[in-house]
Amino acid sequence: MPVLTIEHVTHYKYRQPVSFGEHRIMVRPRESYDQRLIEARLDIDPAPADLRWLHDVFGNSVAIARFEGRATGLRFHSTVRLEHAPVAHHQIDVEAYARCYPFTYASEDMPDLLRSIERQHHDPYRVVDTWARGFVRNDGATDTVGLLSDMAMRIRSEFTYVPRHEKGTQTPIETLKKRQGTCRDFAVLMIEAVRALGFAARFVSGYVYNPSRGEGRVGGGNTHAWVRVFLPGSGWVEFDPTNGIVGNRGLVRVAVARDPYQAVPLSGTWAGMPSSAAGMDVSVEITLEDAVEPPTSARQAVAGSPATC
Template sequence: MIYDLSLVIAYDYAEPVNDARHILRVRPRLEPGQRPGPVKLVVEPRPDEQIRDRDFFGNALDHLLILPAHEALEVRMSTQVEVERPRPDLGRTPALGELTALARASRDVSGAGPMHFLGDSRRVRISAPFADYARDAMADGRPAGEAVFELAAQIKDEFDYAPGATKVDTPVEEAFAKREGVCQDFAHVMIAGLRAVGVPAAYVSGFLRTVPPPGKPRLEGADAMHAWVTAWLGPQVGWVGFDPTNAMLAIDDHITVAVGRDYADVAPIDGTVMTAGSQTTSHSVDVKPVEHATA
């Protein structure tokens, strides 16, 4: 599948910003099963300095410095991405107990090594309630891939998709207790549960197709940047994406931008600004299969 992709992130400041430093994570990743084309990135006001880089997890970064006073910031990204991921055979993955042992024995110290995704991170803390919740879906002895998918389906069934019920900084424990939130919350809940039972799990930020196939319902979370989970299912299968918001595998409907331990590692825009006032922000996403795109 080939997609035309566009993203707009906008900030309006109550008082002028006199100095701003930002890190952008908006360029789709080049990875197995996903090939982005040239990216057009426009930032207004124009940065005084712009440096491209990659972080430990392989995410594309743009470091920006904007010195003149400004009352608004706009980031526009557009590109075309080809996605063709094979459907994994979840039934041929190791049993849960074996998978945990394999993960803990791994000596892969790269950004894709499972050891980095087993413990606590800035936004996700392992605790008994998450372990108990995950075990309800993940009976030991069954293939780990099937058990992970069952957990994603359980979250879809038991949590309400409720935009506005949580904020970007809402603790995962609060969303878990309320049983409502958005894709970011569901991803954090699933990650906390998986890590609590010994399955390496990472947070994925990206995009979801906005035009469903004929006769299919529109996927929840398609109006903005989306979030899902990738779980390590052993050295033979590797990392597989699961979308708990929609109870589906993250295959050809999903476009990966950044991967990390939780949202704090993959936020589309980070940084600091020198200002005395408040700010408002908005962003919009457009993901169109090429055969449905209009000129």
């Protein structure tokens, strides 16, 4: 099982001393059967007057820092060491009734999935709907995992990844028109598209790394964003449209939310002259202690064992 060390540093700089309001920090990975924390440390300079931890409505770990005094900089340094167990595409085991699209979620699951199926962006001309329906076969024989994999792969191959450090995301329609965006934009597009087809989907913020030298990953050097879709039999399954990943290989979850604004890694306020702000530096370094061999591509594996629809 690979062991990772993740160093995440965010440094705010100011030209003269400013005061700081409350800051909300989401950098501690979620613990689960596929990722186990060995060590987690959060260093803040200047030290906060008060630091407390809580779980938000989605079960994400959140640190709340409050400050006193003034300073010309504010630095957050998260160090995490964890075991990460890759779950590959061929391990996705969907219940028989859901292997072919369309299907209906079980009645006992629907009350908890409804808000994750609900659309978040206006689409009056059904632009996203039309694009999403293009992945459904006209004869009705559509493999569920194949549909979702094809969508992730299509975004990876036909859209251009362009880093953008400003907050917020493009609307799905903007991303479709521009054919480019960040990992956040691609995640939001895929979430809205699969929701248009009736799937429950959530936004994920975390880290991406190269499991081996033979695999390239886009979106490193900062936090990363992707999608989770609920599939009966396997639960929440990862799909990264930026890299075309199906399963969690190379992906470390930190925050899971219904909407991107609920999974911002770091947010807060400061008070001072508007000209005081001198910029922000962010760096993420991931060290892999135990490399593993790269798998067959996700699309090849899905094509090799299709469901009978």
